[in-house]
Amino acid sequence: MMVLACSSEAGSPDTGAGGGGQVTGGGAPSTGGTDAPGSGGGATTGGSTGSESSTGGGSSTGSASSTGGGGTGTGGAEPPVGNPSPGCGKAGRPANGKVTVDNDHIYTFPESYDGSTPLPLLMGFHACGNPIDQFINLTRGSAFETEYVRAVGRSSDAGGCWNYNNDIAKVLRIHEDLMDNYCIDMDRVFATGHSSGAQMIVQILTHKSDADQLNFRAVAPVAASDYGALQVPMPAMYIQGQNDTVRGGDGASTVARFRAANMCQTESTPYSEVMGCQSSGKTVNPGCISYSGCSEPTIWCSHDDPAYSNTSHGVPCFAIQAMYDFFADVP
Template sequence: MGKSFSALLSAAFLATMCGTASAYTLKGTVTASSDGKAIQDADVKLLKRNKATTTDEQGKFTFEEATTHLNAARSAGSFSMHNGVLNFAQNGNSPVQVKIFDMFGNQVFAQTFQGAGTVDLNSVIEAQGTYMARVKLGSTQETFRFNASGNFSGYVKQNRQALLKLDSDADTLSIAKEGYDSLKIFLPTLDTTLNIKLNEVVSEQTYAFGYALGNTPRPSKGCGKASSLKSNRKVENGEQFSLNVGGKNRTFFITLPKNYDNTKPHKLLIANHCMGSKAEDFVHHSPDYDHPTPYYGQQQLDKNGDYIFVAPQGNDNGTWNGKDDHQFVDEMITTMFDNYCVDTTRVFATGFSFGAMFTNSLAQDMQERLRAVAVYAVADYNIWLPSAGTGRYDAKDLPIAWMLVHGKGDGTCDYNRAKNSALPRILKRNGKADANGKFTDASSEKPEEIGNNQAGHVCYDFKNVDPRFPVKFCSWNGPHRWPAHDEGDYSNYNSNSWNKSWVPQTVHEFFEQF
């Protein structure tokens, strides 16, 4: 590298000089991201240097390294720098060590000088840009920032060995203010000016029952822990587990997302099988029309791995019979909470046919555990429904978010019973809360329906229900099937027709609103 030296200055003259360059000046302005207003009295700290200040009425703050004054009579010498030109002198045998780094922290120049003199640091840099010079004399060290014009245009040579990092000049800036999210910013260099925006903390409204839409997740006991559950066996899309409930061995299957993180609260989806089917059909089977894809198509839509899926097994005959099934699902949810990282406020359930009837039965007494349910071809017969009472598995006078998909041509689970019996029972508890917070009766509102023999489908969102407990009623003219679609002959459905269905995406959007 080329070097340019001026005539040597007298040591006597330099002995009277004081170095007057500040190591850095860090300035910033803190404003609210919502409206851009200045935030006063925010606590601002440099964590590594243990320095603190607060913002003024304009949201501004400043950190400045104390000016170094070197006196030749009491030190090894003196130095100063102006516009990239270094003036130096030393007493005794202490050399002046100079290193230059680019803004990525790569060392691009190093030289040791003896005696007294000046050196134009701009002239020893090959490329234009901003650089940091570190000057050391005896026990005193200063860092200066300067702009170099360079001897020629272009970039620093690629074959330069530049491995030393300027990490001692880095620090982390912390900004905190009550009512705003705290923020930490890593600063590779402190000689800079920042414009910082803080997000306001939105106060989450609380309720006597239920949660606000978009509420903060509530992590379960299993967050941060490894599961202690022992599986019976692994299957294609999950694992089988057993649970003793009331002296009876009950089985269920769990499918974790591939990127499962035990520190992230996951949503939990319970899929209930229909009569003649079994829980294993959700995780390991040859596709059929009722189970063409795992968990009623919901697993395929879980692109980010936000959900844990679980499928409980009904009784030996494949049906759901009574209170013991409610206890089984209740204890299964507790087991999931204890062993996996679950958002306890976002537990959903879904099912088809007999699985829909069982899901709808759970919705009568487990409103405190289930945030929402989606039922396909539900009806109010061949199923145990909780009676009103104060017991753990008695029906509760509480709302629940509810969605129905039902074919008007269903000859197995009567459409009119679903519309005139199952739906009003839900609406009776889901009306908008009154001044005392008690949910009112919205059952007088009637849904819009698909016309007879009309193609397509109609989904109706009820207007008079509490917004936190929406009700959606979807009708179509098909038979006893859950993966409804708007094309083709409904009587000739097969296991490949499900991918034309609008149902999985509509249900996914219904769950995702919470």
């Protein structure tokens, strides 16, 4: 197996023993789901740094663009331009490619952003005790930085944990601001989050009206929890350590919720597109599988990265590249 190195850097831990703050406002997590993933194969990345051992993937070559139809002559079909948001055409790239409102949100815009061509959007949700820009840092140097608009918000809780009842209005407001004032492909809005931030994403999916308004095309939560039945089908790459000591397990019950929403069979096959990486002197096995018969792609990566003070609760070294590749492959 080809293995590339992935570096880690210490930083602010997710609050609680070993780093695991919970999102509040959504009910107690329930249990369920027992099938465990098999081993993974396939591609990896080097490391962006972030919060304590919340390592991200390195740079990517980018997704392959689709080509237009055939035909003769010098023309040829133009590539699809996406579904432009109302903000397209209002203004060009913000100064220095960044918009910051202290303690509320940060947006970043790649150099290719011209205010008229809709780009995909990545919304990132930080973990408890981590800075607002956790996922700006984790995706630095990756294709997310060069191809996506990135948006991160700050939870309202003093300890930095997401509270669904308190924070959903802010999330919806940020989304509305992006659609109304910037040029976003409304069909290519993606979300990722870590720990408390991942729990926020799962809770959004248990509330149909909020999920419909945000209209995520796919999600990639890292170390979330089970908050009940999901109300919409959703392409998902769910990532959690095999023995996440903060969550007390591998996330099987949360995965079962995605399987149910996406009408998956219990059978699965190894998802070999994700390869191993190096973390804390260990060769990490991503342990990814793909479920069969799903209405939407459903991937579970049950990894053995010892990151986050050996709690396996961090963002593993393969995650950022794996998310990018997964999002690029979603139709």
